[in-house]
Amino acid sequence: MxxxxxxxxxxxxxxxxxxxxxxxxxxxxxxxxxxYFCKAxxxxxxxxxxxxxxxxxxxxxxxxxxxxFVGSMLVGAVHWQFSQDALIDKVLQLMSARLADEHVDxxxxxRNVVEESAVATGGKYKIEPYILPTAAMxxxxxxxxxxxxxxxxxxxxxxxxxxxxxxxxxxxxxxHIASGDCVETTTTSALFKTFDNICDITLRLVLSSGRVxxxxxAYSDRGSxxxxxxxxxxxxxxxxxxASILRLxxxxxxxxxxxxxxxxxxxxxxxxxxxxxxxxEALHIINSRWKGAGMPGESMDAIFISNPRHNALxxxxxxxxxxxxxxPPAQKRIAILLDMAHASEKDLDAALAKANTRxxxxxxKPAQEATSEAQWMARSxxxxxxxxxxxxxxxxxxxxxxxxxxxxxxxxxxxxxARSDRVLGPMLQxxxxxxxxxxxxxxxxxxxxxxxxxxxVNVARCQICSGTLVKEPDVLHIVHTRDRVFDERIAQMGQxxxxxxxxxxxxxxxxxxxxxxxVCPSCLETTQRMNRRFVSPQFPIEVDKCRxxxxxxxxxxxxxxxxxxxxxxxxxxx
Amino acid sequence: xxxxxxxxxxxxxxxxxxVGIYNGLVQMRVSVQNAWSQIDVQLKRRHDLIPNLVExxxxxxxxxxxxxxxxxxxxxxxxxxxxxxxxxxxxxxxxSTLRSLMAVSENYPNLKADQTMMRLQEELTTTENKISFAxxxxxxxxNRLNTAVQAFPSNVIAGxxxxxxxxxxxxxxxxxxxxxxxxx
Numbered sequence: 001m002x003x004x005x006x007x008x009x010x011x012x013x014x015x016x017x018x019x020x021x022x023x024x025x026x027x028x029x030x031x032x033x034x035x036y037f038c039k040a041x042x043x044x045x046x047x048x049x050x051x052x053x054x055x056x057x058x059x060x061x062x063x064x065x066x067x068x069f070v071g072s073m074l075v076g077a078v079h080w081q082f083s084q085d086a087l088i089d090k091v092l093q094l095m096s097a098r099l100a101d102e103h104v105d106x107x108x109x110x111r112n113v114v115e116e117s118a119v120a121t122g123g124k125y126k127i128e129p130y131i132l133p134t135a136a137m138x139x140x141x142x143x144x145x146x147x148x149x150x151x152x153x154x155x156x157x158x159x160x161x162x163x164x165x166x167x168x169x170x171x172x173x174x175x176h177i178a179s180g181d182c183v184e185t186t187t188t189s190a191l192f193k194t195f196d197n198i199c200d201i202t203l204r205l206v207l208s209s210g211r212v213x214x215x216x217x218a219y220s221d222r223g224s225x226x227x228x229x230x231x232x233x234x235x236x237x238x239x240x241x242x243a244s245i246l247r248l249x250x251x252x253x254x255x256x257x258x259x260x261x262x263x264x265x266x267x268x269x270x271x272x273x274x275x276x277x278x279x280x281e282a283l284h285i286i287n288s289r290w291k292g293a294g295m296p297g298e299s300m301d302a303i304f305i306s307n308p309r310h311n312a313l314x315x316x317x318x319x320x321x322x323x324x325x326x327x328p329p330a331q332k333r334i335a336i337l338l339d340m341a342h343a344s345e346k347d348l349d350a351a352l353a354k355a356n357t358r359x360x361x362x363x364x365k366p367a368q369e370a371t372s373e374a375q376w377m378a379r380s381x382x383x384x385x386x387x388x389x390x391x392x393x394x395x396x397x398x399x400x401x402x403x404x405x406x407x408x409x410x411x412x413x414x415x416x417x418a419r420s421d422r423v424l425g426p427m428l429q430x431x432x433x434x435x436x437x438x439x440x441x442x443x444x445x446x447x448x449x450x451x452x453x454x455x456x457v458n459v460a461r462c463q464i465c466s467g468t469l470v471k472e473p474d475v476l477h478i479v480h481t482r483d484r485v486f487d488e489r490i491a492q493m494g495q496x497x498x499x500x501x502x503x504x505x506x507x508x509x510x511x512x513x514x515x516x517x518x519v520c521p522s523c524l525e526t527t528q529r530m531n532r533r534f535v536s537p538q539f540p541i542e543v544d545k546c547r548x549x550x551x552x553x554x555x556x557x558x559x560x561x562x563x564x565x566x567x568x569x570x571x572x573x574x
Numbered sequence: 575x576x577x578x579x580x581x582x583x584x585x586x587x588x589x590x591x592x593v594g595i596y597n598g599l600v601q602m603r604v605s606v607q608n609a610w611s612q613i614d615v616q617l618k619r620r621h622d623l624i625p626n627l628v629e630x631x632x633x634x635x636x637x638x639x640x641x642x643x644x645x646x647x648x649x650x651x652x653x654x655x656x657x658x659x660x661x662x663x664x665x666x667x668x669x670s671t672l673r674s675l676m677a678v679s680e681n682y683p684n685l686k687a688d689q690t691m692m693r694l695q696e697e698l699t700t701t702e703n704k705i706s707f708a709x710x711x712x713x714x715x716x717n718r719l720n721t722a723v724q725a726f727p728s729n730v731i732a733g734x735x736x737x738x739x740x741x742x743x744x745x746x747x748x749x750x751x752x753x754x755x756x757x758x
Contacts, residue, residue, distance in 0.1 A: 109696060112699075122609060
């Protein structure tokens with residue numbers, strides 16, 4: 001591990017040359033195959049082969065090989081130029097990123113943090129701060145050969161991190177830039193991404209030429225020219241097959257992007273900020289939520305701090321995964337960082353709860369809590385009534401305070417879950433009070449769900465957190481019913497989701513679930529926990545879906561936001 | 575004749591080595607100067623922030639006149655300092671007075687909630703971070719130069735052409751010097 005940025009600078013890797021060499025070699029061989037088959041095709045169609053004789057394949061002479069070599073090098077050079085030209089602008093435009101606005105508080109802090117990381121590398125790089133207008137949770141870094149650097153973060157992540165976590169995430173991205181692997185990932189991703197475009201274009205050509213061929217065939221029934229149109233179709237079909245193979249190569253492109261570089265960037269971030277814990281927290285936050293599957297630009301997964309798409313192979317650490325994936329398992333990354341901080345997973349949970357107060361300044365002292373003076377109101381899990389105030393000792397003796405119980409400190413307006421309270425949380429943890437499973441009980445508050453009629457269907461609703469359990473077919477019924485009027489708050493949340501400028505490209509249905517996911521209150525299937533995923537690609541609202549009994553758990557407001565969005569998209573004509 | 579060419583060759587080789595080492599030393603010295611100017615920029619920025627900060631804080635913390643005055647005084651000393659050594663001492667002093675000001679301001683919820691103060695505090699935070707990162711980078715560069723100045727064979731050339739070891743930017747705040755308390 002190099003000990004300074006000066007030294008990192010000197011030890012940059014040379015994988016970029018390797019991937020370019022591989023690309024050129026690949027071009028050469030595939031062009032050779034293409035040229036040979038074209039030649040054979042036209043040659044074989046001219047000679048007459050008697051029945052039963054082997055086909056007289058033409059020989060491959062050195063002149064052909066030579067010209068193919070020259071041609072493929074030319075194509076390779078053009079491809080390189082094409083993919084590298086205004087590379088960063090193209091990528092940013094694709095993701096509709098915008099510069100961080102210094103008039104918005106959070107974005108100004110992000111600008112500052114990015115500037116700090118530029119100072120840490122000796123002012124060598126001028127890093128531009130960019131914002132992705134989406135509710136997803138991710139961050140990325142870009143760098144091209146001209147030395148232009150960009151660190152970007154999604155709006156969703158920026159709004160959920162405190163300053164220390166933000167410093168850690170930006171430090172990670174700056175680590176990519178300083179260690180030189182950022183140029184590598186950016187150019188390699190761009191290089192192999194062009195194949196996607198080629199594939200699309202040829203597909204369109206095939207379809208249109210197919211139509212031409214069909215028309216041609218219709219005319220040729222009258223007799224004159226048969227075959228020549230069909231030949232064009234076959235030619236394009238061949239091109240398409242080739243482009244598909246090229247696309248597959250894009251997957252292999254991941255081979256040049258080592259998983260190790262993520263560990264290295266994590267380590268550099270820890271070195272820079274001296275705070276591995278903050279990065280562990282940030283990674284936990286990123287990985288337990290939607291990371292941006294389906295958003296434009298997700299296919300360039302190597303540039304992100306965490307792969308936007310859920311990848312089962314990525315969660316393993318065998319040889320195959322090392323070759324074909326771009327990111328190491330998130331749990332392992334977090335474990336390494338926790339090890340650096342000499343902390344355990346329990347500490348991580350506690351730190352996450354504590355980090356709820358956002359953007360604590362550098363000088364803020366840790367709050368010295370006088371437990372003897374603080375008092376709490378608690379909402380009864382039996383009847384939903386507020387009780388109290390209780391002192392710390394009284395709360396301890398109550399016996400019905402669960403991690404999900406709603407509590408409120410005297411003198412503070414916020415209602416929070418007991419587990420996120422800075423005193424009650426550790427107390428519950430120490431006492432070993434954990435969430436219990438019970439049928440038809442709220443998975444968050446552990447109180448019985450009450451059956452209600454909502455928009456004409458039966459739903460089970462928690463009286464404390466307002467979470468709602470709905471049968472999946474009933475969701476459609478609810479969104480089609482338009483009896484409710486939504487208030488300003490729901491409208492604002494809906495607008496934030498709609499601010500994602502571009503619609504989802506594909507089905508982002510890779511649900512996330514792990515041992516921390518909630519268990520479906522209806523079927524209590526512990527082996528198949530609820531999947532965190534979207535309602536649908538058009539409505540990127542994260543909900544929990546049960547895979548065994550087709551029920552959907554909406555947290556507070558999520559159902560209303562969905563209804564609001566549906567009505568927004570399908571206005572009633574009067 | 576043969577020996578003549580051998581001698582010529584050896585002399586040429588030595589000359590090339592000498593030029594290489596000399597240029598390397600020059601490059602390191604320049605990057606140390608550059609790294610120092612990076613710190614300087616950030617220190618200046620901090621000096622510019624402080625009058626505003628004191629002005630804003632004054633309205634809320636009338637009882638902390640002493641703390642505010644010591645910050646202003648430390649700033650003036652840092653601005654006036656000319657030699658690098660004085661400068662380091664004054665800046666370290668300023669850092670510790672600022673820190674105590676921030677600690678005291680915790681007791682004034684109104685001040686903490688003030689919009690201007692929140693902005694200033696963020697600016698100060700980022701400037702402090704930049705100073706510490708720039709300091710780290712500077713020390714890395716100094717380390718590189720000093721190693722070259724002392725190690726053979728570059729030390730011979732460094733001695734001949736007057737390359738001197740540069741000074742590290744050390745933290746001289748007494749409480750930061752103390753070993754952290756370890757609890758088991």
